[in-house]
Amino acid sequence: MSEQIPIHKGLFTWPSSRPQLLGSRCKQCGETAFPAQVDCRSCSGRDTEVVELGDRGTLWTWTIQTFMPKQPYHSDETEASFRPYGVGYVEMPGGVRVEARLEPSTREQLAIGMPMQLNIVPFRTDASGNQIMTFSFSAVEEDQAWK
Amino acid sequence: MEVAIIGIGLHRFGRSPDMSGLQQGAAAVRAALADAGLSWKDMQFAYGGSQDAGNADSLVNELGLTSLQFTNIWNGCATGGSSLHAAYSAIKSGQYDLGVVVGFDKHPRGAFNPQPADWGLDDWYGETGLMLTTQFFAMKIQRYMHDHGISEDALVRVSEKAFANGSLTPTAWRQQPLSYADIANSAMVSDPLRKYMFCSPAEGGAALILCNADKARQFTRKPLLLKAAAVRTRHYGSFEVFAPSQAMHVADAPTVTASRMAFELAGIGPEDVDVMQLQDTDSGTEIIHMAENGFCEHGEQEQLLRDGATQIGGRMPVNTDGGCLANGEPVGASGLRQVYEVCVQLRGEGGARQVPNDPAVGYTHVYGAPGVSGVNIITR
Ligand SMILES: [Zn+2]
Numbered sequence: 001m002s003e004q005i006p007i008h009k010g011l012f013t014w015p016s017s018r019p020q021l022l023g024s025r026c027k028q029c030g031e032t033a034f035p036a037q038v039d040c041r042s043c044s045g046r047d048t049e050v051v052e053l054g055d056r057g058t059l060w061t062w063t064i065q066t067f068m069p070k071q072p073y074h075s076d077e078t079e080a081s082f083r084p085y086g087v088g089y090v091e092m093p094g095g096v097r098v099e100a101r102l103e104p105s106t107r108e109q110l111a112i113g114m115p116m117q118l119n120i121v122p123f124r125t126d127a128s129g130n131q132i133m134t135f136s137f138s139a140v141e142e143d144q145a146w147k
Numbered sequence: 148m149e150v151a152i153i154g155i156g157l158h159r160f161g162r163s164p165d166m167s168g169l170q171q172g173a174a175a176v177r178a179a180l181a182d183a184g185l186s187w188k189d190m191q192f193a194y195g196g197s198q199d200a201g202n203a204d205s206l207v208n209e210l211g212l213t214s215l216q217f218t219n220i221w222n223g224c225a226t227g228g229s230s231l232h233a234a235y236s237a238i239k240s241g242q243y244d245l246g247v248v249v250g251f252d253k254h255p256r257g258a259f260n261p262q263p264a265d266w267g268l269d270d271w272y273g274e275t276g277l278m279l280t281t282q283f284f285a286m287k288i289q290r291y292m293h294d295h296g297i298s299e300d301a302l303v304r305v306s307e308k309a310f311a312n313g314s315l316t317p318t319a320w321r322q323q324p325l326s327y328a329d330i331a332n333s334a335m336v337s338d339p340l341r342k343y344m345f346c347s348p349a350e351g352g353a354a355l356i357l358c359n360a361d362k363a364r365q366f367t368r369k370p371l372l373l374k375a376a377a378v379r380t381r382h383y384g385s386f387e388v389f390a391p392s393q394a395m396h397v398a399d400a401p402t403v404t405a406s407r408m409a410f411e412l413a414g415i416g417p418e419d420v421d422v423m424q425l426q427d428t429d430s431g432t433e434i435i436h437m438a439e440n441g442f443c444e445h446g447e448q449e450q451l452l453r454d455g456a457t458q459i460g461g462r463m464p465v466n467t468d469g470g471c472l473a474n475g476e477p478v479g480a481s482g483l484r485q486v487y488e489v490c491v492q493l494r495g496e497g498g499a500r501q502v503p504n505d506p507a508v509g510y511t512h513v514y515g516a517p518g519v520s521g522v523n524i525i526t527r
Pocket residue numbers: 026027028029030031040041042043044045
């Protein structure tokens with residue numbers, strides 16, 4: 001039976017009913033990194049811990065990828081089936097801005113400052129039929145915004 | 148002791164289907180030697196580099212096996228700037244009097260496709276389509292426009308100027324001016340940047356002959372002085388390309404640091420510069436770099452562009468040869484093309500694109516992956 005497998009270990013909690021992005025926080029200077037790393041880019045310390053960064057954030061900047069990237073891009077798409085996707089940095093409550101694919105993919109749907117919601121989504125299928133999962137953000141729907 | 152530039156050479160940018168990248172580098176060296184009235188055997192040292200066209204020190208197979216010190220330099224988009232910095236230091240130290248720097252490249256068509264492992268990143272980052280320089284530059288200008296009130300009009304005006312200047316530059320790749328409407332209506336590549344707002348990977352070569360300034364007058368009546376060469380990398384918090392995350396606090400870009408260091412070395416300020424080359428990977432970066440290099444405040448670019456201040460006849464001419472937008476970007480050669488153009492302007496040899504009123508101080512700036520910047524200041 002096919003499984004859902006994260007594209008890389010340690011990027012997000014999975015499986016989970018409410019997945020969170022994972023990063024690291026420096027115990028010396030308090031700065032946060034994504035993905036988690038043992039070394040601190042801010043103070044050169046080596047004492048960091050893995051922390052949850054949250055599953056909601058606000059959009060700090062964005063663009064739209066209109067053409068299919070060359071290798072190392074590795075999806076199931078062909079030039080014919082490629083669909084433009086959004087890319088942005090999402091400001092997370094965990095204290096870092098994370099670069100991610102965005103599900104909104106037109107300029108009308110995207111604005112700096114809009115609330116965003118983390119999703120763990122199938123990205124491609126591997127040779128054994130497993131779904132390779134990655135993270136992306138979508139707009140927070142109106143009725144969820146206040147929760 | 149000071150460092151002089153006594154010879155400049157360029158192999159035209161664009162496409163040279165019958166020449167390898169190395170041959171284009173050799174052509175640039177020969178042109179620079181001829182300009183200085185020197186021969187390859189006079190060179191005591193060389194620094195050079197390319198991204199995709201081979202090891203620069205293989206040039207000795209074309210130019211001659213003279214046993215000189217030849218050091219390959221590879222430093223991303225700052226490769227040319229780093230070669231020049233190394234040569235500047237070699238002469239300043241007193242070790243050598245005379246040498247050459249060379250940059251060349253020949254890239255495959257289409258966007259660059261960097262590999263995550265080469266940049267210390269895991270494969271998922273490239274596989275999921277986040278590792279494109281075009282995306283980064285689009286996101287940087289998107290935020291910048293939001294913070295500083297820059298409009299799409301400014302992006303169009305930068306490209307319009309670039310192609311107008313390219314049409315006046317015999318060595319430029321893009322020789323056709325484009326109208327405001329051509330640019331404003333071109334396909335959206337990476338919002339807010341359109342097709343004619345991005346430079347393309349290309350081919351070409353550039354070389355400079357450097358000399359101890361005390362001895363420069365043996366070779367030329369009009370040596371130029373390389374007053375400063377600075378290369379700096381990113382700070383924690385700089386908003387940079389190939390970064391899966393960014394700190395909440397945005398720190399100065401490496402451009403700001405390199406620029407300050409160069410002005411300090413030269414003992415002058417931005418107000419003293421008569422002609423400048425600012426990295427224009429896309430039209431947005433030229434706008435950002437005007438302020439990051441100290442030539443205006445953030446947000447003033449909108450009005451400056453509307454007033455034509457950065458045009459050849461304006462009060463702060465930027466990218467007089469059409470910059471990367473009109474010349475394309477052979478990564479290894481690009482930074483040295485900038486210095487070549489500033490030297491042409493300071494010598495008064497710019498022809499149709501000559502900046503009026505005898506410019507005396509020139510400035511060049513590169514910026515690129517993964518957050519590295521090089522600045523040079525050249526005077527008469
Ligand atoms: Zn730290």
